[in-house]
Amino acid sequence: MQRYRKIFSMFHTLYRLTTSFNRFDTFLVGVARLYEHSFGAEAVVLVCKWFPYSKFMRIKLKNKQITTKKGGISILTKIERSILEEDREIILNNRLIFPFIFSETIGGVYIKRRKAHFSDVEKKWFIAFSEQVSVAIKVIELFIEENRMVLNYIKSFSGFLAEYVPTSSIHYKGMVKLIRVLGKELGLSQKEIRSLEYATLLHDAGKVELPETLLRKQTPLTEDEVKVIRKHPLKGVQLIKDLGALKPVIPIILHHHERYDGKGYPSRLKKQQIPMGSRILAVMDAFDAMFFGRPYKEKMSLDDIERELRKQKGEQFDPKVVDKFLRILRKNSIRKHLNSLE
Template structure:
């Protein structure tokens, strides 16, 4: 329920008096507009009634008329569509997250625990993203990348990632190909295309000694830089086949 009153800097707020009025007039169940001298209310409808818009007390102190009614009806129709679109967008986002987590779970079936990303890692990545003031879309892409950043590992023998001894030069060369493999897995999904640069470059180092392209400093995409720092922190504080985890104080 949206209430707009004159003389309020925020314009939109909740009002108990008007809420009682709406209940009395039964606008939400009747789906009809209520018009009075100092108040005008219109239902927000899609297939069902999803709320109402009320305006109170015109600035010029004159009563609401038919012209005001037409304007509010148009506004309520557009608001109803906008709310429905927002709901559909949220549902689609939930489906996307579910699909990504399902893919990660499939990857994890080969060697349990190897591919599935810890929630703590995702929280670190998103916290860093917020520190860099990423917008909603940027944080969403960072979230997707956090879940799938090492998906390319599935293309290589599990032994390379669970080995307790030091990797040979040949083995390390093979491992360095996993960002490209990860990109090849996700590139056909349109909603994941913004994630490609993050996954491709999340093993680049700020000094230029990373892989796969040896990018340096700010030539590395910001999302990939965030992922690299978070991944390093997670690696140091997580138990590995070749060593115990390090304490945060270390």
């Protein structure tokens, strides 16, 4: 029973490492520790091609010490290179070697015990588990590929958007640092922060569906024109709804014009009903407009911006988001960053 519990826990941990993937090196370190712990190995070496480049990553765990190397084939030892070339597992009494193969060899693992031998059952587990690690690495590769494609799509789309609707583009390069810091301070996960970054680039995408004359109009809008403009969050969602990787971005975009007091659009949501990403984006969008200025609006000083954000606390904006953001704005590193943008 104990034995099966151990196998189950190994596979479960691998699944958790894969689904919570954030960085490739952290993932490989997690897998190396899993080998060490599950097989009582004294040394574990994991080598893997470092995609999307044809470089390598090597994780070595010995006497609880971890060393990570990234680079060309020269970072691998002779044995490790031969693991990649031979394409077959090597099962000895105190050394187990398995190449990760998925149409081609993408890496391998080598575990070692100095004295005690691996039992036959452990050897079987090792092979079964290493096959799953190969699948997990492939899943992560596909995930990284998809994310790269999505990011390229978003960047080219938002570049086009900035030309078509110059008044509504956010200064992404300058703002991304603030978004990451604020998201982290508000307890968002890495995945949620990434969705927020995508939403920042795409929140006004729906405006490409609106007449250009309306978007460039300098005089006050009529009631009917306001109704048309207010359709842009929904139109933006329709543009991205078929892209699986952008699913978590949809609610952020749909509700980025809601107000904390419930007087926004399109759904008149209030307070915590509004997705956290949208509440953050609302503050960032307003900050961007005040800090960088808009064709119809002068730039404002940080003191004036602070006063304005405080005024809208609890009305347009979530007070908690405003408070955290104002605290971040006082940090020296952020001041320096903002000065470099001016």
